[in-house]
Amino acid sequence: MAGPLSISLIFAHITLFLSFSLRTAYACEGECMSGVTNVFNGNYTIPVQLTILSLADQINSQLLPDMPPTAGYLDPLVLAYNDQAYAIMEKAIFPGFFHGRCQDPSTGFNPPGCPKPDCPVVCGTPGSMVHFYSRLRYIAYNTTWHLLHDLAKPGTPVFNQILNNVEELRSSGASRKRQLFDDTSSLGDYRDSLFPRLAKHPNYSGGIVSLAVSKRDNYVRDTLAGILQDIRFILEKICGGGGDGTTNGLPYCNWERSMKEYILTFP
Secondary structure (H helix, E strand, O other), X not given: OHHHHHHHXXXXXXXXXXXXXXXXXXXXXXXXXXXXXXXXXXXXHHHHHHHHHHHHHHHHHHHOOOOOOOOHHHHHHHHHHHXXXXXXXXXXXXXXXXXXXXXXXXXXXXXXXXXXXXXXXOOOOHHHHHHXXXXXXXXXXXXXXXXXXXXXXXXXXXXXXXXXXXXXXXXXXXXXXXXXXXXXXXXXXXXXXXXXXXXXXXOOOXXXXXXXXXXXXXXXXXXXXXXXXXXXXXXXXXXXXXXXXXXXXXXXXXXXHHHHHHHOOOO
């Protein structure tokens, strides 16, 4: 009696194990999540660099026309992007879209192709990422431009640092031009001699001169904000889109074949 009972128990355990194995799909976790995230961020290294250089070209042309070409004033944006890109990208992919199990709730079993090579259910497996790769690449693209755009919005620390850098460069360029004229204090003394009563008035602040400075400051801020606002469309064009909201399938930021092959290296 003991022998047959033991054998039946063994078969029962084997059956239970096989049933559990069939019901449970491997998920993209740990190394899979970090690997996919890092590779997408790595793929976007050159498109992001080209976006930064395009921004610099516009800023140099519109705000620093008399300065040697440079992009160093955009370092705050580059550093902030590099610091946040991994966490933002991983969250957007896992669990932002790909998460959970693949089982059919009515049967409790995995659909054909799950966990891989091609799983037609949105879940946290390599096969699901392969099947929905067209969605995955747009997640990576949208996450990249959104991060750059949000970092560079007016009022953010990054925007203020860039603005300060640009204004310092403009000031250094203007100081060289001022060497062609007499000291500005003599001009102020001459102005005050013409309008002595106005110069002594407690509310006098330079009038037209201070207003011109205020307009100049607003011009730099507004122009810079307008340029940085185009980040999305610059990256879109670099990725093969129209630069006007038309993505055209992002042919230069696709990487479908190599990414699918890489994703399927995970269990």
